[in-house]
Amino acid sequence: MLKVSFLGGLGDFGKNMTVYEQDGHILVVDCGSMFPEADNPGIDLIIPDFTCLRDRVDRIAGLVLTHGHEDHIGAVPFFLRDFPVPVFATPLTMGFIEKKLSELGVNNIEKTVLEAGRSYRIGPFVVEGIPVTHSVPDAVSLIIDTPEGRVLHTGDFKLDQSPLDGRLTHYHRFHESGRDGVMALLIDSTNVEVEGMVGSESRVRKTLERYITAQRSKLFITLFSTNLMRLQTIFDLASRHGRKVALFGRSLVQNAKVGVDVGYLRIPKDTQITPEEVPRHPRGNVIVLTSGSQAEPFSALNRVAFDESKHLFIEEGDLLILSSRIIPGNEKRVARLINQVYRKGGEVITAREDRVHVSGHGAQEEIRLIASWVQPEYYIPVHGEYRQLKGNAQLACDMGFAKDKVIVSGTGEALKFEKGAFAGREEVPAGSVLIDGDTSDSVDRLVVRDRRHLSNDGIVVPIVVINRQSTRMESEPEIISRGYPYLDGGNGTADEVRKDLAALLRTLPAEEIRDSSILKAKVKSTVKKTLKRNEAKIPLIIPVVIEI
Ligand SMILES: [Zn+2]
Numbered sequence: 001m002l003k004v005s006f007l008g009g010l011g012d013f014g015k016n017m018t019v020y021e022q023d024g025h026i027l028v029v030d031c032g033s034m035f036p037e038a039d040n041p042g043i044d045l046i047i048p049d050f051t052c053l054r055d056r057v058d059r060i061a062g063l064v065l066t067h068g069h070e071d072h073i074g075a076v077p078f079f080l081r082d083f084p085v086p087v088f089a090t091p092l093t094m095g096f097i098e099k100k101l102s103e104l105g106v107n108n109i110e111k112t113v114l115e116a117g118r119s120y121r122i123g124p125f126v127v128e129g130i131p132v133t134h135s136v137p138d139a140v141s142l143i144i145d146t147p148e149g150r151v152l153h154t155g156d157f158k159l160d161q162s163p164l165d166g167r168l169t170h171y172h173r174f175h176e177s178g179r180d181g182v183m184a185l186l187i188d189s190t191n192v193e194v195e196g197m198v199g200s201e202s203r204v205r206k207t208l209e210r211y212i213t214a215q216r217s218k219l220f221i222t223l224f225s226t227n228l229m230r231l232q233t234i235f236d237l238a239s240r241h242g243r244k245v246a247l248f249g250r251s252l253v254q255n256a257k258v259g260v261d262v263g264y265l266r267i268p269k270d271t272q273i274t275p276e277e278v279p280r281h282p283r284g285n286v287i288v289l290t291s292g293s294q295a296e297p298f299s300a301l302n303r304v305a306f307d308e309s310k311h312l313f314i315e316e317g318d319l320l321i322l323s324s325r326i327i328p329g330n331e332k333r334v335a336r337l338i339n340q341v342y343r344k345g346g347e348v349i350t351a352r353e354d355r356v357h358v359s360g361h362g363a364q365e366e367i368r369l370i371a372s373w374v375q376p377e378y379y380i381p382v383h384g385e386y387r388q389l390k391g392n393a394q395l396a397c398d399m400g401f402a403k404d405k406v407i408v409s410g411t412g413e414a415l416k417f418e419k420g421a422f423a424g425r426e427e428v429p430a431g432s433v434l435i436d437g438d439t440s441d442s443v444d445r446l447v448v449r450d451r452r453h454l455s456n457d458g459i460v461v462p463i464v465v466i467n468r469q470s471t472r473m474e475s476e477p478e479i480i481s482r483g484y485p486y487l488d489g490g491n492g493t494a495d496e497v498r499k500d501l502a503a504l505l506r507t508l509p510a511e512e513i514r515d516s517s518i519l520k521a522k523v524k525s526t527v528k529k530t531l532k533r534n535e536a537k538i539p540l541i542i543p544v545v546i547e548i
């Protein structure tokens with residue numbers, strides 16, 4: 001019997017992970033993360049709960065990755081730390097993973113660079129990658145042959161007839177695999193609500209070229225740091241039009257380095273400059289690529305907009321292009337950033353005003369094309385919120401699939417197949433584990449760490465009450481402490497903390513005061529600094545911001 005379990009990605013957007021299990025032998029496809037919402041301070045990453053695999057590490061034959069987006073590989077180092085199993089990925093995806101593994105210090109993993117079009121035997125499964133176009137190079141769909149029948153797992157895809165890197169989707173392989181008979185198609189639902197075709201990356205190139213040729217002042221472009229094709233395009237255009245390009249932001253610099261190392265990014269000679277060199281060049285000649293397209297606090301773009309970068313800032317006449325999608329939930333933050341750029345005298349272009357971004361996920365016609373080539377027995381929408389899964393199921397029914405052959409599943413569910421036929425559903429343990437970015441520890445480990453910290457060093461809770469409108473303090477900051485002697489007794493440290501917090505609130509820009517995640521972090525670091533200056537022990541500090 002084949003069991004296909006979904007540990008993430010169905011009904012919740014992000015952290016895609018699917019477990020294929022044939023008679024106890026396991027193949028894992030993708031192992032992604034998702035970003036927490038703004039009101040989860042201290043939590044930097046959410047990954048799937050691996051509980052259902054816990055006692056079966058010796059039964060896992062391998063982990064196969066479809067492509068290098070965080071929602072597919074973001075949890076890989078955490079997974080491999082606990083389950084050191086062989087990994088299969090295409091060259092660029094493997095490059096991204098190696099960087100992650102070395103950051104977390106996970107060694108001795110057996111790695112196989114997956115060559116598209118070749119078959120790999122992994123336990124009882126035979127797996128082949130089919131090249132597909134997407135918004136990161138080197139993406140593949142997977143043909144997974146199992147003893148119960150063939151599964152086609154699309155991963156993320158679109159059908160771009162003129163991709164910037166020239167690597168086309170291998171349409172014929174979908175067609176051939178369908179002709180040989182596919183039991184189940186697991187297909188990306190992200191853009192099922194978009195009619196027609198989603199459009200080619202080459203249209204973005206044309207738009208960007210228009211802005212680059214017309215540029216009179218600094219041009220900032222923010223984009224997803226995995227979109228190496230777009231990075232390449234901007235470098236090529238810059239070189240053609242005599243512009244210099246600076247990369248700003250850790251993820252962008254790192255991914256570009258992986259891209260260059262693996263051969264997926266070629267930086268033209270004499271085109272790249274460092275952020276420090278930007279002020280030395282005529283403003284009309286400089287393009288700055290930054291990460292932080294979701295206006296994350298402390299991201300590169302936020303630092304530029306709010307004058308926190310040493311060398312880069314927005315000046316009168318500068319243009320910022322958001323060459324990326326705004327992920328739902330981040331709209332407010334992005335809007336605040338856009339307003340800030342205008343306040344500085346700059347201008348902003350988003351995908352709403354011009355073709356500066358196109359999605360990496362296929363729309364209705366692209367989904368239909370895949371389905372018509374593959375002609376599966378069972379049609380299973382994956383990768384999307386519940387509404388999109390339902391929409392994709394409806395699209396299949398409209399195409400003529402019988403209702404009982406279209407299966408809408410969800411995270412935490414397994415679908416069973418026997419001798420080519422669907423054999424029922426089963427619940428599996430699934431959920432989220434929260435990861436703290438400073439330590440890369442899961443939060444239950446952190447709880448232990450916090451308790452230890454608390455019992456050894458005590459706790460300090462600085463409370464600031466601010467008026468949302470005026471961004472002024474409503475009253476003097478209050479400091480509550482427990483088990484922490486340094487703030488009691490009249491040595492003046494408590495007064496100093498209050499004074500420093502008041503000073504912080506006076507000097508912080510209004511935008512940062514309104515962003516409670518930024519304000520909390522600043523309050524915490526201010527208290528820490530004051531205590532350090534007074535040679536006090538550093539307690540557990542939990543800032544509280546009250547807005548009225
Ligand atoms: Zn993707």
Ligand SMILES: [Zn+2]
Nearest residue numbers: 069071072156
């Ligand atoms: Zn994805």
